[in-house]
Amino acid sequence: MQDITALGEFLRTRRSRLKPEDVGVASYGRRRVPGLRREELAQLAGVSATYYTRLEQGQSANASEAVIDSLARALDLNEDERAHLHDLARPVPAKRRRPAKPATVRPGTRQLIDAMGEVPAVVLGRRNEVLAWNRLGHLLLAGHHAFDAPDRIADRPNLARMLFLDPHHRNLHVHWEEEAIRAVASLRVVAGRYQDDRELAELIGELSMKSPEFAAMWSRHPVATCASGTKRFQHPEVGDLTLEFEVLHLPDDSGHRVLMYSAKPGGSSEAGLKLLRSMVNSVGF
Template sequence: MDLMDSPEAFTALGEFLRSRRARLTPADVGLVSYGARRVPGLRREELAQLAGVSVTYYTRLEQGHSANASASVIDAISRALRLTDDEHAHLHDLAKPVPAKRRRTARPDHARAGLVQLIGAMDTVPAVVLGRRNEVLAWNRLGHLLLAGHCDFDAPARPADRPNLIRMLFLDPHTRELYPRRQEECRRAIAALRLIAGRHPDDTALAELIGELSMKSTEFAELWCEHPVHNCMTGTKQFQHPELGALTLQFEALHLPDGSGQRLMTYTAAPGSPSEAALTLLASLGGVLNAEEQLSGG
């Protein structure tokens, strides 16, 4: 069965198209508006006109009744909606998802031994290896102390106990306090998760995570319905660390080229900045904790 036959695929595609229609006005695209509008944004017939397709065809596409839209049609709709590059790629993922595979129990993911060894050698840079569902597969001492010092350092090695950064962001009280610009961090996390969900529509574990967060966090559910989409590869994050106070760090998300969806996250501070001094202090704290564990046989 092609996934385009499933209601879930229809809902994701339709919701995305409606959300992007809603943010445009006729004036934005050079059209004259006639009559009162019951809902904000472009009407279906206006978007169809801009994209050069029939209203009937576009309506069927938005309602999930057309599974064979050509790439050129999707491109035309993308241009009409003035999508960003990330949104354009996401629209193609939603409109042409891969055929559904036979559902199987997902195997626990693991970070390669060489990658674990690499981040372990990074003494002054917090680093984390994430699976595509934002589960922590490995972290070095600094990454652990920066993001989740209240968790067991060895938890990523146990699939059943692995911390999940997006789950912690919305459900863990310690993590909630870590980000002073919380709305910005939450929106960025959901925008990246939207892209991942579009690329992997047959990932049942990912769907279960999204369902869990939607049920347990009103904040997540409201932001998820806005359908933000952005591939967050680099940027600046503000932290309010329980021991170090305010930190400003540059993050880089390096996606592994093996198709696993794993990525390496690193956090660095500007040279000579108070944040760099704070990371140096955190590194020394990590060394003390490591020595204590060795003495205790941990």
């Protein structure tokens, strides 16, 4: 079904960040809230103030593509935010929901990451659950978990849950807040794309209840696909690591993706990864 609550929340957060002077709107009188007023944004987007208000309050659905595009331009959304707005505003046909089957990694994908002996690699489901990892990926991100934990549904690690609720994993990240915002932004994209995913909604509800930090970040509605970047780790075994990451989405409709890490040649982080690989080899993995 269409998530009109999330749509209104997203529109409000993006409207509040626009300053009247930045978009050529004359400002009169005292403003009780930051950003543009509803009628000002409606005027910029070329829609009636009444219609925009109903849209933001969740009283109207089935906005046309033209209206969505106009709102995206008026709100000065980036590419990720534009796609997210379309996901939230596009009606999703109601379907008879069948019990969800636990996600599983394809044998070929598992074989691929196992062959990446030099690269930490993790296969993630769309809810950030770990479907599989190679030995180096396991030791980098979650050596305190059993290697076969992803194969047991009840024990399957989830990187988002670990980031907010697992002290061991949290301490792994030098810039934890940056990483946390990135995780929340990615979850927002997924939540907009799969609006009828009950398990995803349960994960978000759990994190909102157990982590005030997650709840605060979620309320700001960050949106980003986070396909690549840099992360800095303070690993308990090999110390400081600055690694580049790349996320490859599998070419199907599963939402599964492969997360891989690498270090720039010649630096201390490359040496740290080599040391981590030697630890994998030393215990017979």
